[in-house]
Amino acid sequence: MHARRFIAGVYTGLLVLLTVCFMPWAQASIPLSASPSQASYSLAPYNEYWHADTPSLTINDVLAQPRPFQPTQDAQDLNFGYTRSEVWLRAQVRNDSPSPQRWIVEFEYPFLDYVTLHILRQQRNDVLRSGSAVPVEQRALSHRQAVFPLELDAFETVTLYTHVAASGSKMLSYNLLTPEAFYSQNDRHNFWLATYFGMLLAMGLYNLLLFFGLKERIFLHYSLFVAGFGLAILAFNGIGTLMFWSFLGENTSRLVALGFTFASTMATLFAQSFLNTEIYCPRWHQVLNTFRSYCWLAVIASLLLPIPVALHIMDVTGFMAALLLLICGSYCSLRRLPSARLFVFAWSLFLLGAGVFALRNLGILPANFITLHGIQIGSALEMLLLSFALASRFNKLKRQKERAQAAMLAALKKQEAVLEQKVATRTRALEHLANCDMLTGLLNRxxxxxxxxxxxxxxxxxxxxxxxxxxxxxxxxxxxxxxxxxxxxxxxxxxxxxxxxxxxxxxxxxxxxxxxxxxxxxxxxxxxxxxxxxxxxxxxxxxxxxxxxxxxxxxxxxxxxxxxxxxxxxxxxxxxxxxxxxxxxxxxxxxxxxxxxxxxx
Structure with missing residues (x-):
């Protein structure tokens, strides 16, 4: 009898030991078979996630008992918006090549405070850290986004456990790329970001010089608006942390909130100066004064309140400012005030970008290239248009009102003709693509x-x-x-x-x-x-x-x-x-x- 109990206990112990040893592999989702013949993979279809109600769990805590991981189908399933809970991701990757391969794990969204990647192998657990709040020298790779190197031996299968803690929106879509594809993509992104920030810097300095030369406050207000906005975008994209203020840590998120709320404050001042609301629209001038008082309170709140609250205030303030200025500009446009229509058009673009940005942060809109960079696209177009509007003031001082209107009408007609020609050309090209086979030039199905x-x-x-x-x-x-x-x-x-x-x-x-x-x-x-x-x-x-x-x-x-x-x-x-x-x-x-x-x- 004792011998049978002893044997049963041995078998039970072996079963428990095998379960503990192979738990990480048994719980993982369907593995991604990575082949070097394909340059990039989305990890979303092979991923599972779990919201940890208890903060600061370690990988051993996660592996100690089964967790309710939920599978994902696409990148949209990884857009969690503003959630206070920390998120754990799990995916398996297998090297299908008979030779060792090097990959890069890349998180698309750069505004994530702490991202810790655990690479579970048969013999060891590699731990890599990155994120916007992590000092550059402590990151797995020195990059504005959370990126990690992944070395895979021939036919090796590993399990990736990723822990993400962030004060802002958690958009956690991530990809697996070859180093060549990653650095090629990085070069393209850096080019457009450099172009964008170069444009902001040029417009800000140009209008600041105009202020010192002409002593008109409208140029100062515009320069301060561009400065606040550029600072926030610089921190949001991770470039500021990478190049200037890595020591700030979690306060990088506070810098984003502070920059956007300050830009909203300066935007109201600029709108009042640009539309001359004190003379033409006294009631709207008072409304904007009241809203600016709220904006200053929001700036102070961004400095004092917890970071998640500050980020929520940032979203609300930015959206309200863009919407309020659009309504004010529309009213001025109906009254045929000078330059009001251009102001409305410019702020419509900015409102669209800010709205997309805020709704994506709240998890209402899906995460993609447009929603991720919508505020940058809208702000670039808006600032360019407003800069052109400010520059045209010089010419309006020397020209008659009728000549200026005629010149603008001719320019608009010419632009419309060019646009119509481009649309017609593009339509013919799309029709050809829809009906012809790309390889042979014959008809397709x-x-x-x-x-x-x-x-x-x-x-x-x-x-x-x-x-x-x-x-x-x-x-x-x-x-x-x-x-x-x-x-x-x-x-x-x-x-x-x-x-x-x-x-x-x-x-x-x-x-x-x-x-x-x-x-x-x-x-x-x-x-x-x-x-x-x-x-x-x-x-x-x-x-x-x-x-x-x-x-x-x-x-x-x-x-x-x-x-x-x-x-x-x-x-x-x-x-x-x-x-x-x-x-x-x-x-x-x-x-x-x-x-x-x-x-x-």
Whole structure:
């Protein structure tokens, strides 16, 4: 009896030990099989998340007992908005390559305070840290975003546990990229960010110099607005922390709130000066004075209140300022005040960007490129327009009002004409893309359907015979296998050129998919004509093709034909089915003939 109890206890202990050892792997989601042939992967479809109600849990606490991790389907599922709880992410990554590979784990949203990545392997647990509140020298990689290096041995599978703690919005979409793809993407982003901040710096300094030269406060108000806004965006994008104030830690988030609320305060002053509300709209002037008092209180609150509260105040203040100034500008525009329309247009763009930014932070809008950078796009356009408006004041002092209006009207008409031309060009390009195959230049399936519908309608009206030829290339796959897909694409292009060359002017040639082509011929007079066309197509396609590498290859073709008269009421689908059936019958006969020929030899 004691021996049986002892054996049962041993088995129970072994089972518990195995469960504890393999718990990280058993709980993880479906692993991402990473191959170096693909430059980037989104980890969202392979990810699970868990909101930790208890703060400051360690990885051992998470692994000690099962946690209610929830699976995600796409990046939108990882946009949690303003949530106080810390978030744990879990994903598995497997190296499908027989050689070690290096990857980069990148979080798209740069405004995350603390991001800790635990890489669980069979023998060890690697811990990497990053985030906007982490000093640069302590980050896994010195970058404005939370990025981590991931080294994978041949066919190795690891589990990634990521702990995220942030005072602001938690938009946690993250990707797996090769170093080449990561640094290429980083160069593009840095270019646009440098352009954006260079523009802000130029406009701010330019208007500050104008203030010192002309002693008009409107230029000072605008410079202070640009300075506050630029400071907030600099901190929000992680560039400020990376280059200037890494020592601030969590106060980087406070700097974002302070910059945006200060910019809202300066925006009300600028609007009053630009629209001259004290003279033309006294009531609105008083409303803006009252709102500015609230903005100063919001600035003080951003300095004193907890950071999450300060960030909420920032969102509310920025949105209210943009909306209030838009309404004020619209009222001034209705009263035909000078430059009011341009002000409304500029602030409409800014309101759109600020609204998208705030609603994305609150988790209402999905996280994507537009919502992530909406405030930057809107502010850039708004500041450019307002800068042009300020510069035009110099000319208005020297010109008559009628000449200025005429010049602006001419400029608007010219811009409208250019825009209409661009729209027309773009429409034609989109129509071509929608109906033509990108590789061969022939019609694609959508274009084929449109042409076939029109051809069948003409066929029903005139009662002539219509034919559909389905061409399927034979011996094409070995070319891809031997010489690569680029050679295969080259062969398809050459075959398409030959088919288009043999087709008549009114025939419709399409690439149906892969190595299949379709020809629709109208007004076919006799079967002899079809046989002659098939023979010429077969002869043309069989002709050798010289590849770019110098090798010569050849393919053959199986052709299936279907015909109809205008009185038969045929459709494209019925013609395709009939031609497909005939084509496979031809292919089968060719295979039997090849087998007999091979057996006889």
């Amino acid at each position: 959508h274009g084929l359907a449109r042409c076939a519908e029109a051809a069948l309608e003409r066929n029903r009206q005139n009662g002539h015979r219509l034919a559909l030829l389905m061409l399927d290339l034979d011996r094409f796959k070995p070319i891809n296998d031997c010489y690569g897909h680029e050679a295969g694409d080259f062969v398809l292009q050459q075959v398409a050129k030959r088919i288009a060359h043999l087709a008549r002017t009114d025939d419709h040639c399409a690439r149906f998919g892969g190595d299949e082509f379709i020809i629709i011929m109208e007004n076919i007079e006799s079967c002899d004509t079809l046989e002659n066309i098939q023979a010429r197509i077969d002869e043309a396609i069989r002709s050798p093709i010289k590849l770019p590498c110098g090798e010569r290859v050849s393919v053959s073709v199986s052709i299936g034909v279907s015909t109809c008269l205008g009185t038969e009421g045929a459709t494209l689908e019925s013609l395709l089915r009939e031609a497909d059936s005939h084509m496979y019958a031809v292919k089968s006969r060719q295979a039997v003939e090849f087998y007999r020929y091979g057996s006889a030899s």
